[in-house]
Amino acid sequence: GDPPLPLLRNETVIEAPVGQDTLTKRYTEEALQFIRKHKTQPFFLYLPHSMVHNPVHASDAFRGKSANGRYGDAVEEIDWSTGQILHELRELGLAEHTMVVFTSDNGAHSRFGGSNLPLSGYKGSTMEGGMREPCLVWWPGHVPAGTVCGELCITMDLLPTFARLADAKLSGSRLDGRDIWDLMRGAANAKTPHEAFYYYRGRNLEAVRSGRWKLHLPRKTRKGKVVPAKLFDLQEDIAEKRDLAAAQPEQVKRLLALAERARTDLGDGQQQGDGQRSAALVVTPAPLLLPGAKWPPEEKLVFRLKPSQEVSGKAAPNVGKRPFTVEAHLVATGDGVVLAHGGLKVGYALIVQNGCPAFVVRRDWEEIATIEAEQPLPEGTCQVRAELQANGKVVLSVDGQPVAKGKVKGLLPGQPAEPCSVGKDAKMRVGDYPETFAFQGRIQYVEIKLDKR
Template identity: 40%
Template structure:
């Protein structure tokens, strides 16, 4: 009888999270300007990312994961709404003078999961509008700490006075400004500490944590914990601190017994900002970088871990995008999708490793205001004539100074076989005319729906963002 009482007492003292939960928590870690080659499991030099590598070894690594657009604000808008950014009126990277933001009728990921009683938080970079009505607490999130836009949009930009005239950069805590021009060496640690506290506070109920690191977007900054620790200099130090941050989050889940009912996603908003040289990452051999629709701009690293659901050490080479996370979380949580049309598809079968699954059959590469620059089915990529920035014409800058850029023109449509040529160097459009025609039909359908400035088509199903009156 005494042994039975001891056992019952012990069971009663266990936290609720150690018992089988009927919900799934979500943690999305979205890095800024991390390239395809910036983790050690993908060949990074001069530093290692052991926590991220371990996450990949225990989860699934996506090798053909595309950002909705190759630029920060638009990419993040796509991730948080499940839409191609141009569908909801987002383009580029809105700054302190931008007069638009997320429309109140668009459903964010926070609002999606609020339908199922989730606690929600954003720690880090928002970039869906910087005025009060556009901030996280008005758009489905309970907690917010971080920057409203990019960390280089401040008076200390290296081109301040020549190209830019940025005001002081605010750091928000909730809806209030907690300070201006904050020491950025704090951010990775502060975001991590708040994330860990949020997980602990919500360990017995469902939660969504959106950890949107400001780093390694320039200007780079790192805490004393990692300063001078890598062989690659400041960029390597920053990546080591990001890896530490991921490790702290995963360690917290293990300690609280939350691994089996928490899906963790690690990705980046776009490719590296290559003209910053030793303060930029690596596209891992892909063509060009951030702000281009070649795959160096759109294809980003992605690792997902969900103990008991992801098959350890697996690799998924199917086409997927950050806009697919929204409907995936909806399917897992049982939350109803918005009535407004979205573009994402649930990739839950890929996360679980289901054989033969291929939920996303195509992806269209929009950029600038509304230019349809390319379309892919995952193997073949048809690229349309357009102007683009190139990083290869000049030697990149160093130590926080940007290198010179120039524009090039693609004068005719080209097609690449990404299976054999991920660097997009060899035009095979004449060798595969049927494949090119099939991709052209997809492009034509999307032009009719979303428009295309390059062909002067408006599109029937684009929506406007919200504007300040």
């Protein structure tokens, strides 16, 4: 599900929530207007697309056009957007006066269709697939077309590089980036300005690279098991498959020394570094809202879901520690999951099995109850309603008439972590029904109503 994000122009909310399938096109239109407005003067345009970050969306013009689902559709729309901007620069005669840098901040997610091959790992990891990004630099007449540079750089290098090209002076505060213009322009024998690159995951230093060598540092698992250091030659093994730590002890020693230097400067986990700078702090933060909007917003108590719809996170009904009802309007021609929300730890599901409606309540790993009617559902459209009351009583009704009652130990102890899905159980099963238990029939809609806290 989508979080209810607002759309801002500078610090003013202009739309809330915003349809995320419109964002790529709208960002592109704003960028083109900005370029036209400033075509006679130097300008800097930063265009950080929301896509292909999850939740992934594409506009109507691109939806369903790729061979890789929503992710592929979104990639194709980003490609279109980039083409529009390059075309505009050419049309305005700005191409030879404008540098364009296209890059990203992390690897693709393990879900949603992304791929980092031949790299190993995904977003959130310190494998190359999580950290190593492509970077395209376009500047006709200045950056040679078709050239490739394999030297190590980081996005922090862009600021000092841009400052050099614009003949701008930077403040005297410490800069972690370095000027990489010689690498961009393909200067002979140009090398990375960085002795090492440090792979942090949050506050934790997990790996260090210098030249062709990358060392994944020793670490402890949650169960206290020590995982030894692993060494990879990225020049010969970009996928990080062949551990050479035992064969290259001197490289391990050298990289461990670099890691210790980073810990002293930047810290590691709970260890403070001498060079750490405190984050900025907003003393009295205030939300940005549409005119007349309230904060905090009133809690949503009624959720009407369409067939095959799936919502998760804050967009899902917050059923933890409160009474609620599930009401489905459907035509059953077979069995299956009408609605499921949760998984193996906590959740609930409205299902049809052996032609009869049933309501599954899971309050813990081992605490699961199924309240099932004895009579099958009638033919044609019917209303199936399940109610979990404050005292743990469960009432199952069909067309307003109770057909089964039961009792569980109480309300759900917390909000289910897994999605709420219509017509199937999208992730780990709430109940003991089969893994493939999609509903056989037609669902008009499912409505979930929450009691006020």
